[in-house]
Amino acid sequence: MIVLNNINKVFNSGKANEVVAIKSLSLTIKEGEYVTIVGSNGSGKSTLLNIISGAEMPTNGTVNIERNDVTRLVEYKRSKWIARVFQNPLSGTAPDLSIIDNFRLAALRTQSRGLTIGVNADFKKKVKEKIAILGMGLENKTEQPIGTLSGGQRQALTLLMGVMDETKILLLDEPTAALDPRSADIIMKTADSLIEEHKLTAILITHNLKYAHQYGSRLIQMSEGEIIKDFDNQQKKDLPLTDLFSWFI
Ligand SMILES: Nc1ncnc2c1ncn2[C@@H]1O[C@H](COP(=O)(O)OP(=O)(O)O)[C@@H](O)[C@H]1O
Numbered sequence: 443m444i445v446l447n448n449i450n451k452v453f454n455s456g457k458a459n460e461v462v463a464i465k466s467l468s469l470t471i472k473e474g475e476y477v478t479i480v481g482s483n484g485s486g487k488s489t490l491l492n493i494i495s496g497a498e499m500p501t502n503g504t505v506n507i508e509r510n511d512v513t514r515l516v517e518y519k520r521s522k523w524i525a526r527v528f529q530n531p532l533s534g535t536a537p538d539l540s541i542i543d544n545f546r547l548a549a550l551r552t553q554s555r556g557l558t559i560g561v562n563a564d565f566k567k568k569v570k571e572k573i574a575i576l577g578m579g580l581e582n583k584t585e586q587p588i589g590t591l592s593g594g595q596r597q598a599l600t601l602l603m604g605v606m607d608e609t610k611i612l613l614l615d616e617p618t619a620a621l622d623p624r625s626a627d628i629i630m631k632t633a634d635s636l637i638e639e640h641k642l643t644a645i646l647i648t649h650n651l652k653y654a655h656q657y658g659s660r661l662i663q664m665s666e667g668e669i670i671k672d673f674d675n676q677q678k679k680d681l682p683l684t685d686l687f688s689w690f691i
């Protein structure tokens with residue numbers, strides 16, 4: 443559960459280049475809800491995710507995660523609850539390390555109990571099982587440096603590595619923007635099944651209106667730092683894709 447109360451975010455306050463990125467924004471996202479956010483460039487979508495993850499602090503307002511006030515809690519102390527995937531496939535993994543070592547690093551970071559790194563063979567087996575689900579054949583390449591893989595493969599692994607046992611929230615910021623259509627579909631489907639399996643609360647930012655329409659249980663449009671549309675599951679289901687396209691004309 444995520445509760446944002448009256449959030450403002452001002453960059454370069456008082457200077458000539460002052461930007462009000464988020465304006466008096468309040469938003470409650472319930473346990474297990476999957477929100478897709480659409481909006482033009484610069485409408486504050488990424489800033490909103492940054493405020494939830496702790497990468498940015500709000501200028502005013504409060505942030506609650508899993509019923510804890512985390513407004514002033516630094517990013518790494520929230521990271522046990524939060525998995526993030528960004529647009530750039532290069533940002534989520536260490537390129538020189540093998541797939542298996544990247545998973546070790548991720549498990550250490552979140553101190554996941556499920557993927558205990560104690561017994562090596564056991565850990566490898568669990569990682570292979572996890573990545574076999576992708577259907578990309580990566581389970582046979584676990585000793586290969588991640589830097590040698592395609593963007594789509596790296597993005598898929600970033601997603602899997604991010605979601606550990608304690609993860610409650612998944613934040614996806616244009617995760618498919620840099621990918622070919624087939625890899626993009628794999629990422630979207632994998633995210634959807636992880637959200638379902640781990641009962642995650644999730645936010646997807648996307649410019650792909652087909653995905654925004656197809657995935658999730660709630661649809662939000664942002665403009666100039668504000669929420670201008672907020673459709674619940676039923677309203678979203680009733681919304682024709684062509685209507686969604688017309689929001690951007
Ligand atoms: N670190 C920053 N410093 C200054 N301005 C920023 C910073 N991050 C975002 N902004 C500004 O805040 C506004 C919202 O940006 P952003 O949240 O990235 O929008 P979106 O993700 O919807 O494209 C934009 O005008 C952007 O230039």
Ligand SMILES: [Mg+2]
Pocket residue numbers: 487488489
């Ligand atoms: Mg953005």
